Amino acid sequence: MAAADTIQSLISAIESNCDFAELEKVVQEIQTLTPNIGQERLLGALRSTELNVQRWGVMNCLRTLDPIGTALRWRAAIYRRKYSVPTLFWLGSGHKLIRWHLVTHLCIDGYSCLIIYVHCCNDNTADTVLEQFVKGVNSYR
Numbered sequence: 001m002a003a004a005d006t007i008q009s010l011i012s013a014i015e016s017n018c019d020f021a022e023l024e025k026v027v028q029e030i031q032t033l034t035p036n037i038g039q040e041r042l043l044g045a046l047r048s049t050e051l052n053v054q055r056w057g058v059m060n061c062l063r064t065l066d067p068i069g070t071a072l073r074w075r076a077a078i079y080r081r082k083y084s085v086p087t088l089f090w091l092g093s094g095h096k097l098i099r100w101h102l103v104t105h106l107c108i109d110g111y112s113c114l115i116i117y118v119h120c121c122n123d124n125t126a127d128t129v130l131e132q133f134v135k136g137v138n139s140y141r
Contacts, residue, residue, distance in 0.1 A: 020061070023053060027061050038062075038073050089116065091133070093124060105132055116140065 030045050031037060037045070039059055046053050063070050088110035093103055103124045107116040117136030121128050 020057070023057060023061055024065060026051070027058075027065060031065065036069060089133075091129065093129070095124070105129055107133055107136055114140075 026046070027042065030042060034041070034045075039055070039062055042062065043053070043055065043058050046058065090108045090110055091106070092108075093105045095103060097103070101122045102120055103122065104118065104120045105128070106118045108114065109116055117132050117139075119132045121132075
């Protein structure tokens, strides 16, 4: 409870006159509670105590107080799963130019991301899409 009271007293001082040194004190108090805190969680912690600090201020503060931790957090790789389905086609149509009676249709192979067709026509009927799909698939046989 003492740490929370200390944070609240520092926050009330910052709200009256926001200074970078005082922000560093608040961030150090929060870092004693959660040592490996990153920028987003620190922003949330500051906002939960009703202290609105701009993102660049928090980022600069973390860089000065914890340069090694900041570098290590940026270094961590994000591993993503490869997504592929062997027989799936992605069909799409764009209606941004419908005012001029232009509709774009496209089809992409879900496995290889190969563009099967891209076509611009003046309608959005199922017959038009089927016709373009059959032509596109037959062109790659």
